[in-house]
Amino acid sequence: MILADVLRDDTEIKNTIRNIFFEVFPNMSEADFSWDKEQKDYPAWDSFAQLNLITFAETKFNITLSLEESIGIKSANDLLECVHSHLK
Amino acid sequence: MNVTDFLKNSAYKFPSKTAVIDEEKKLTFKDLYQEVQKFSSSIGSVNKSVIGLIAENSISFIISYLGIINSGKTAHLIPFEISENNLLSQLRSANPEFIICSSGAKQNLSKYSSIRTPLLEFGEVSSKPIQNLDNFKTNDLAYLIYTSGTTSEPKGVPITHAMMEFTTKNIIKVLGYTSSDVDILPLPLYHSFGLGCLHTSLCVGSTLVLLKNANNLEKILETTKKYNATTLAAIPATLTKFLQFDKKVLEDYFSTIRLIITNSTSIPTETVKKFKEILRNGHLATYYGLTEASRSTFMIFDKTNKRENSVGRAAPEIRIKIVNHDNNSKAGEIWIKGNNVIKNYWDNVEADKRLVDGWLRTGDIGYIDGEGYLFLLGRDDDIINVGGEKIAPHEIEEVVKQLSGVEDVAAFGVDHEIFGQTIKLNIVKSKNSNLDKSIVLSHCMKNLEKFKIPTKIDFVEDIPKTDYGKVKRFMLK
Numbered sequence: 008m009i010l011a012d013v014l015r016d017d018t019e020i021k022n023t024i025r026n027i028f029f030e031v032f033p034n035m036s037e038a039d040f041s042w043d044k045e046q047k048d049y050p051a052w053d054s055f056a057q058l059n060l061i062t063f064a065e066t067k068f069n070i071t072l073s074l075e076e077s078i079g080i081k082s083a084n085d086l087l088e089c090v091h092s093h094l095k
Numbered sequence: 096m097n098v099t100d101f102l103k104n105s106a107y108k109f110p111s112k113t114a115v116i117d118e119e120k121k122l123t124f125k126d127l128y129q130e131v132q133k134f135s136s137s138i139g140s141v142n143k144s145v146i147g148l149i150a151e152n153s154i155s156f157i158i159s160y161l162g163i164i165n166s167g168k169t170a171h172l173i174p175f176e177i178s179e180n181n182l183l184s185q186l187r188s189a190n191p192e193f194i195i196c197s198s199g200a201k202q203n204l205s206k207y208s209s210i211r212t213p214l215l216e217f218g219e220v221s222s223k224p225i226q227n228l229d230n231f232k233t234n235d236l237a238y239l240i241y242t243s244g245t246t247s248e249p250k251g252v253p254i255t256h257a258m259m260e261f262t263t264k265n266i267i268k269v270l271g272y273t274s275s276d277v278d279i280l281p282l283p284l285y286h287s288f289g290l291g292c293l294h295t296s297l298c299v300g301s302t303l304v305l306l307k308n309a310n311n312l313e314k315i316l317e318t319t320k321k322y323n324a325t326t327l328a329a330i331p332a333t334l335t336k337f338l339q340f341d342k343k344v345l346e347d348y349f350s351t352i353r354l355i356i357t358n359s360t361s362i363p364t365e366t367v368k369k370f371k372e373i374l375r376n377g378h379l380a381t382y383y384g385l386t387e388a389s390r391s392t393f394m395i396f397d398k399t400n401k402r403e404n405s406v407g408r409a410a411p412e413i414r415i416k417i418v419n420h421d422n423n424s425k426a427g428e429i430w431i432k433g434n435n436v437i438k439n440y441w442d443n444v445e446a447d448k449r450l451v452d453g454w455l456r457t458g459d460i461g462y463i464d465g466e467g468y469l470f471l472l473g474r475d476d477d478i479i480n481v482g483g484e485k486i487a488p489h490e491i492e493e494v495v496k497q498l499s500g501v502e503d504v505a506a507f508g509v510d511h512e513i514f515g516q517t518i519k520l521n522i523v524k525s526k527n528s529n530l531d532k533s534i535v536l537s538h539c540m541k542n543l544e545k546f547k548i549p550t551k552i553d554f555v556e557d558i559p560k561t562d563y564g565k566v567k568r569f570m571l572k
Contacts, residue, residue, distance in 0.1 A: 030540050031545075033541075053545075055546045059548050066533055066536055
């Protein structure tokens with residue numbers, strides 16, 4: 008794969024994950040989203056929201072996350088890394 | 096009074112009027128009564144009190160059913176497409192002397208090597224001179240049906256003549272059937288819904304038009320028009336399928352209809368709303384009931400009543416209560432008491448535990464609003480518990496059905512390591528639909544609380560259902 012494809016794919020993955028966050032947290036403003044922001048900083052990120060983030064990611068990328076992976080996701084970045092590891 | 100007394104009265108009042116029409120012939124009330132008497136004379140002397148009956152909808156079915164009852168026996172009504180195992184289990188329990196059947200049914204059953212009960216085709220029941228029926232022993236039980244089993248193995252439900260009479264008179268009182276009606280029945284007669292329609296027609300002296308296939312929508316429409324029918328019985332799924340036709344076409348075909356009666360599985364509210372518009376000269380109505388407690392509520396969806404998702408209020412002289420062990424919720428198990436409720440199951444002590452001081456614990460979950468309207472939420476066993484949040488599958492299904500491209504859907508609980516259960520959807524897509532899982536999830540996210548979002552979605556060919564159209568959720572898990 009050439010570098011342009013890698014970059015394009017990475018951008019698509021990032022966009023998809025970003026969109027997942029806005030679907031799961033519909034009241035979140037653009038300014039409130041950050042890749043590094045952690046679960047504890049999202050008032051609406053409870054266990055059900057976690058479940059929905061995982062479900063959306065599994066569906067959009069056609070992957071299956073293990074229980075450990077699912078529990079370990081604490082930020083958008085964590086989800087991005089997890090998805091990357093499955094798509095390698 | 097038993098159901099043949101209904102026929103006898105109508106034969107006296109309307110001897111030359113057409114009582115029943117099937118896809119091959121028709122009979123007047125007088126001729127039907129005579130055929131029934133002949134039939135009972137032929138079987139009146141058999142030893143056992145139960146006789147099986149399995150056939151498609153036909154005049155022969157009606158003659159046999161009424162003939163069995165008229166001879167003082169109990170009719171064991173067997174679903175036409177019954178599996179070998181289910182039939183074997185029913186025969187062990189009901190122990191009929193023999194099974195009366197159509198040629199089609201005999202052909203099917205002859206493949207079942209484990210079945211030893213004799214099979215008699217309609218034509219093989221010899222015709223004897225009509226005997227004095229006073230010689231026949233009387234029997235409190237009219238018929239025996241094994242429940243279709245949405246949650247477990249079928250149970251025998253014995254229905255007495257008194258229950259049948261009580262229920263029939265309630266149907267007539269609430270839904271206003273008269274001898275002027277022409278009733279289209281495409282539902283099987285071996286189930287409580289179809290059978291109740293037969294009893295009603297015989298009681299009021301209306302004309303009953305039998306069809307064999309509830310999925311042949313064109314035939315139902317043509318028959319409705321041909322006979323200027325005034326009522327139609329159909330399950331909710333059939334009504335929803337009708338909506339594929341142009342509204343003007345349906346308005347035209349249903350212009351003589353004063354009543355479409357459906358039953359207690361959930362009806363999409365959109366279907367109710369559309370039928371309110373289509374039936375310019377009539378109403379859509381539904382009822383809630385079980386074989387064990389037939390027609391316990393009625394709901395007529397008139398233009399002013401906006402409760403499109405209710406199954407109505409308790410039928411006359413029937414009591415309904417919600418039994419709830421959680422003070423924070425208005426929903427609970429539906430209990431029913433009245434003369435339509437069985438006294439016991441057929442030889443089933445375990446099932447009899449559902450009967451408490453005359454109340455039937457239905458296992459269905461619902462609530463009653465301030466004006467006495469009952470709303471169903473699902474089966475007790477069907478409720479999905481996601482991390483302590485209890486969810487009725489019906490609510491999820493209603494939302495998913497709003498999506499274009501969804502022909503049918505079932506929601507049910509699947510085990511989950513953390514939450515105990517999460518929600519899975521099985522979806523049947525419409526032809527040529529490009530629906531994908533992401534669209535379904537996004538739609539759920541927009542329309543449901545976050546603990547109600549499904550975690551798994553499968554696209555499937557079909558969803559297992561009973562003949563009533565109830566989802567067999569235990570088969571999905």
